[in-house]
Amino acid sequence: xxxxxxxxxxxITLIAILFFMVKxxxxxxxxxxxxxETITGVVLGGIVALHxxxxxxxxxxxxxxxxxxxxxxxxxxxxxxxxxxFRDFTQGKSTVFIQDGKIMEDNLKKRGYTTDDLLEKxxxxxxxxxxxxxxxxxxxxxxxxxxxxxxxxxxxxxxLGIKLAPKKEPQTVIMDGKVILEPLANxxxxxxxxETELAKLNVSIENxxxxxxxxxxxxxxxxxxDKIAVPEPTEKPLLLATMKKCQADLELFSLATxxxxxxxxxxxxxxxxxxxxxxxxxxxQ
Amino acid sequence: xxxxxxxxxxxxxxxxxxASLQLFVNKSQDEETKETFLQVQQLIKEVKDDLQKQxxxxxxxxxxxx
Numbered sequence: 022x023x024x025x026x027x028x029x030x031x032x033i034t035l036i037a038i039l040f041f042m043v044k045x046x047x048x049x050x051x052x053x054x055x056x057x058e059t060i061t062g063v064v065l066g067g068i069v070a071l072h073x074x075x076x077x078x079x080x081x082x083x084x085x086x087x088x089x090x091x092x093x094x095x096x097x098x099x100x101x102x103x104x105x106x107f108r109d110f111t112q113g114k115s116t117v118f119i120q121d122g123k124i125m126e127d128n129l130k131k132r133g134y135t136t137d138d139l140l141e142k143x144x145x146x147x148x149x150x151x152x153x154x155x156x157x158x159x160x161x162x163x164x165x166x167x168x169x170x171x172x173x174x175x176x177x178x179x180x181l182g183i184k185l186a187p188k189k190e191p192q193t194v195i196m197d198g199k200v201i202l203e204p205l206a207n208x209x210x211x212x213x214x215x216e217t218e219l220a221k222l223n224v225s226i227e228n229x230x231x232x233x234x235x236x237x238x239x240x241x242x243x244x245x246x247d248k249i250a251v252p253e254p255t256e257k258p259l260l261l262a263t264m265k266k267c268q269a270d271l272e273l274f275s276l277a278t279x280x281x282x283x284x285x286x287x288x289x290x291x292x293x294x295x296x297x298x299x300x301x302x303x304x305x306q
Numbered sequence: 307x308x309x310x311x312x313x314x315x316x317x318x319x320x321x322x323x324x325a326s327l328q329l330f331v332n333k334s335q336d337e338e339t340k341e342t343f344l345q346v347q348q349l350i351k352e353v354k355d356d357l358q359k360q361x362x363x364x365x366x367x368x369x370x371x372x
Contacts, residue, residue: 238335301346
């Protein structure tokens, strides 16, 4: 048999083996690999490359070498899952670089980081002033995690004391003009509902490129034909507007009437409606 | 428009609000949101009951516009 056939056979076998090994070793992003995993990857690749083209080598040796380079990292990973001490040993520990706003010079030196390196890492996190940092940590993977000082953190609804309605993930119910049933069932909705909503929007399902429904079963669609304007969902704004209108009406009645009893009734109910509006506002805005 | 018919109109709007809320209660997947809608619905129901009494009373007061 000519040599090139061997090359093909070897390549395909090794590709298959390598594929499954990488799969079992776990999917991590390249930048998240620790040193040991990086070396494993390089060596496995090297073995494969070498034995694919070098026909004088014994193919069995390739398999043995790969098996060892697979079993050892695999068992290391298994043991690391169980033991914290072992994990610290193989994966390394994180190092505190900045604590209570003060840079730990000794720790920097220990990990071989210059001041420029630290500043560069901070700049990557959009921090240009080291004194803005409350706490910074060098992770074993080499990335830096930063906790900024309280007054430099973005404002959240919690800081402002605003109550927000919880929001669940939206589900994609139509893709490329076809209904996807599973997400629809996740929202406990059915095809009838979808058809009704589409009829409300006055579009046919074939024309829908993407349709998503949120946890309140509000459908938003994107159409193939971008010239057609899709109406915004109006249910919630309409409800809020009606509530506001009724509240205003009741207030008006209470001002207009001269009957003391009716006046009190209108006033009381106007206040109730106002309370209702305040309560529902976060959920439907 | 007489006061009676104005109040009647408002009463109808309140009923419509109640119905919309019921719709939202049924559609909502999130327990907390559902709870909020139920609370609001209770408030609206109280308002509706009060208004209903008022509508009846007004129709008695102004029988000529009935």
